[in-house]
Amino acid sequence: MNNVTVVDHPLIQHKLTIMRNKETSIAGFRRLLREIAHLLCYEVTRDLELEMIPIETPMSEMMAPAIKGKKLVFASILRAGNGLLEGMLDLVPAARVAHIGMYRDHATLEPVEYYFKAPSNLQDRLIIVVDPMLATANSATAAIDKLKERGANNIRFLCLLAAPEGVARFTEAHPDVPVFTASIDSHLNELGYIMPGLGDAGDRMYGTK
Numbered sequence: 001m002n003n004v005t006v007v008d009h010p011l012i013q014h015k016l017t018i019m020r021n022k023e024t025s026i027a028g029f030r031r032l033l034r035e036i037a038h039l040l041c042y043e044v045t046r047d048l049e050l051e052m053i054p055i056e057t058p059m060s061e062m063m064a065p066a067i068k069g070k071k072l073v074f075a076s077i078l079r080a081g082n083g084l085l086e087g088m089l090d091l092v093p094a095a096r097v098a099h100i101g102m103y104r105d106h107a108t109l110e111p112v113e114y115y116f117k118a119p120s121n122l123q124d125r126l127i128i129v130v131d132p133m134l135a136t137a138n139s140a141t142a143a144i145d146k147l148k149e150r151g152a153n154n155i156r157f158l159c160l161l162a163a164p165e166g167v168a169r170f171t172e173a174h175p176d177v178p179v180f181t182a183s184i185d186s187h188l189n190e191l192g193y194i195m196p197g198l199g200d201a202g203d204r205m206y207g208t209k
């Protein structure tokens, strides 16, 4: 599929298997999501442009590579996005953060927005939107609509699991936004859950039901 990268590194796949297991504890689930976020972050930032800057080591002056341009923005779709966000910030601690509060109405599967706070200058910054689950893609599509309304013009979407239906819907709605995921699962069930999936990511992270 165009514009969709499945990051199939063995460490990610191994950790994801443990996350899928319903016997995995909340603490284990959270820790693994953070660890996988490190590995996915590595992949989604692989092609960032570098520039040479002057520094002094204890031995001499040199020109050394540093990431070019404005600070990255990570946009977390609440709640479950925060699990990926924490791991991303471990690797890019200076990134700016947007929070997009959204939950799926269980009957309609439409997103209900309850919070939005983002840096004011989104234009010409790389914005990486994070949410572990891309199911119908209603939430991700709405979140990105909102970011584009605020001027965002360079966006990537990072998730842990995707349904083929969600990938199709998302890439149709936002063909300019590359998707990075650790897996594209089999299908969505009649309740809009990813199969075989891992259940409700937010509930498994926070011990809610």
Ligand code: PRP
Residues within 6 Å of the ligand: 077, 078, 079, 080, 081, 102, 103, 104, 105, 109, 111, 131, 132, 133, 134, 135, 136, 137, 138, 139, 140, 166, 192, 200, 201, 202, 203
């Ligand atoms: C989950 C998930 C996504 C959304 C995916 O969030 O974290 O945001 O569902 O489903 P979709 O692709 O069909 O929109 P949820 O609504 O359960 O909220 P939560 O993170 O607060 O638990």
Ligand code: URA
Residues within 6 Å of the ligand: 133, 135, 192, 193, 194, 195, 197, 198, 199, 200, 201, 202
């Ligand atoms: N949201 C989740 O947390 N899990 C799914 O399988 C679908 C949407």
